[in-house]
Amino acid sequence: MKAVTYHGIRDVRVEVVPDPEIKKPTDVIVRVTKSAICGSDLHFYRGKVPMDEGFIVGHEFIGIVEETGSDVRLLKKGDKVVAPFWVSCGVCINCRNRVPTSCIGGGGCFGFGKAFGDIPGGQAEYVRVPFADSTLEKVPENIEDTKALFLGDIFSTGYFCAEWANIKPGDRVAVFGDGPIGLFATASARLFGPSLVITVGRHDFRLDVAKKLGSDLVINSRKEDPIHKILEVTDGRGVDAVLECIGSEEALSSAVKITRPAGTISFVGLFTGAVPIPMLDFYLKDLTLRGGVCPSKNYISQLLPLIENGKIDPTAIITHDLPLSETPKGYRLMDSKEENAIKVVLTP
Ligand SMILES: [Zn+2]
Ligand SMILES: [Zn+2]
Incomplete structure (x- = not known):
């Protein structure tokens, strides 16, 4: 089969590799119908996290169960799964x-x-899924691949960030980040009934998508100071909740400054090192900080109806749909943001 493999910094290739096989009775083989390049794939692409030479990459995919191990109980050949x-x-x-x-x-x-x-x-034609019964979630056959694909990662992560921010009806919310997760966090924050959603980013083309997904006010931090602007539109009081979707030290310390007393900062951005937090401000304002890696498995079936009923259209963030053979170009686009790339999906 064809699969995308890692070969060094900014070097991924589409290669012919052996087809995956059932190794344990709880495995299934999925024929991938759509996969995607995630912002976190850029960590190894840029050499920030180590990766093994020749390893098949990619962690966002949807497909059809092709073969099941003897102990698989909940899935059968032909099921559509995320x-x-x-x-x-x-x-x-x-x-x-x-x-x-x-x-x-x-x-x-x-x-x-x-x-x-x-x-x-x-990011392959086929993939072996261990512990298939507990790992995979079935989705209806008639749902478009591109609509359900992001339930397994970026949509769940954006929603998780909003959920953990403890947003109450009428609250004012700021989202830091205009990448795919920041965009889904913006759309998800909207679901909790806030009176104001502000999205802070660095790219007008991405902030335009944030507006489509429900942001009331977008701030391009290259052009305008977000702290000043957010305090200005909240009468100096600050927002009730901040959703940090970048993993940026600067955004986190800005969040402490623009969150109102007893407000919440929720983060899903990936911080790879120690981060200084202005603890005196944090202490004097009785803030809450929550965050981490999203247990996306828990959210797939919960969020599916939002897509089925048209409350959220995940395809709004897709800028490129490339054949698997053009995956290296997809990584280049996501890395450089050329062609106004936001999210690249791949079709095997
Ligand atoms: Zn990811
Ligand atoms: Zn376990």
């Missing part, structure tokens, strides 16, 4: 506590190398 980015065993203590991303029973991340469970990824 994968969360994290494989989970379903029975270990963390899975039972609904933290599948901390699975200690053999889970891991698709397409992130040996350090993250050694599970080949979904």
